[in-house]
Amino acid sequence: MFEILRKEKLAPGINLFEIKAERIAKKAKPGQFVILRLHERGERIPLTIADTNPEKGTVTIVAQEVGKTTHELGTYNVGDFILDFLGPLGKPSHIDRFGTVVMIGGGVGVAEIYPVAKAMKEAGNYVISILGFRTKELVFWEDKLKQVSDEVIVTTNDGSYGMKGFTTHALQKLIDEGRKIDLVHAVGPTIMMKFVAELTKPYGIKTVASLNPIMVDGTGMCGACRVTVGGEIKFACVDGPEFDAHQVNWDELMKRLDYYKDLEKISFEKWKR
Ligand code: FAD
Ligand code: FES
Structure with missing residues (x-):
């Protein structure tokens, strides 16, 4: 216990x-x-x-x-x-001295990037953290991320705090300003990670994403967490959860996340009663 x-x-x-x-x-x-x-x-x-x-x-x-x-x-x-x-x-994040690392957290993903940002900073990288939220009242851990980052950019969808827009807008701005970016590490909603991957691909910026498929045992036994990466089937719990974002089959992942939506809803409604 x-x-x-x-x-x-x-x-x-x-x-x-x-x-x-x-x-x-x-x-x-x-x-x-x-x-x-x-x-x-x-x-x-x-x-x-x-x-x-x-x-x-x-x-x-x-x-x-x-x-x-x-x-x-x-x-x-x-x-x-x-x-x-x-x-x-799961496998720990690959921490190295890459140069400039952009850490992107969307919503609760902000908590998930914290330990990685901290380790990247300790490894001697210049760390820029982009924290994305729907609105101002959902913003958290800006101060905590500031302690382990050289720069922090907060975005809100509605512009109620920080830069108006999505995390991808902040990333695009950095790219347009000609900032040297050696690695992007993204954690958040699957759709956000997909768009981060699509944005960085044409610029050849190495991008890592932490995937969130349905998991059951977490030890490579059940296959619930299978994802296609680079045309190969991988189990996110033991081969990941982090993968090369340019190689992930995002549409398949999003479809699989929706498989049990009806059952999940029934289970939640029953619990509420
Ligand atoms: P449900 O109604 O059962 O499901 C809601 C949605 O959550 C589903 O549609 C599905 O997309 C997802 N989900 C449901 N069951 C699972 C499951 N067993 N495994 C994965 N996803 C599931 N969430 C956080 O808030 N904080 C985290 O730090 C965090 N880290 C994660 C790390 C990994 C490696 C993975 C795979 C997921 C992580 N998640 C995290 C997502 C979290 O596991 C789901 O939100 C949670 O399982 C939902 O369960 P539920 O019963 O409340 O909702
Ligand atoms: Fe069962 Fe990954 S969760 S194989």
Whole structure:
């Protein structure tokens, strides 16, 4: 059983949980994730390790309430226990001295880019972080990203804070200004990552994306997370979750994410009752 030591509401529908999980806290590397199950009747869901504190033995996750399990997690409080908390899973991010790295986080993806941005900065890169939100009240972790970035650009779709537009508009602006970009690393909604990949491809800018297919076991056994990358079938849980964004079959990934929409809706409605 894994105890929740801290809970913080970062924005409407987005909660941070700091969880006692000593072994994961010691082993986790940027880009890795956990699979949790709230209780015996719960489903397993993957969440990125947003931060760790090996001395305290804690792991931080940030979850956006989108369906049954993430809403149920949102009802958990300090002192509550999570039944299963498995990890660290997946391959760590490839951290190197690339030069200038642009980190792009969309919505809850902002929490997911934090450990990678931090490691990229520590490796000697010039880090530009682009944080995209729908609107001002959803903005979180701008200060935290500032601590590990040389520049931070915030975008909101409606222009209520920062630059008006999408993360891709901010990236296009950097490219148009002739900024040297050696790597783009994107985490967020699948559609955002697809458009980031389409934008950087003609410029030949190496781009990595962290994919979010449906996962079940997270250990390469069930095949639920299969994605096509460079014409080959890969299992995102063990071969990823990060892949060369220019090689990903984005349309197939988006279709697969929609497969269980009706069942997910039924399950959420039942839980609400
Ligand atoms: P549901 O109603 O069951 O599903 C809503 C949508 O979430 C689905 O349409 C589908 O697109 C997706 N989804 C559902 N079940 C799964 C599943 N088992 N695996 C993956 N996606 C699923 N979300 C965060 O808020 N924060 C994170 O840090 C984060 N990290 C992730 C890391 C990885 C490697 C992956 C694969 C996904 C990550 N996600 C993260 C997405 C998160 O797992 C889903 O939002 C969650 O599983 C939704 O479950 P639900 O029961 O609340 O919603
Ligand atoms: Fe089962 Fe990846 S989640 S193989």
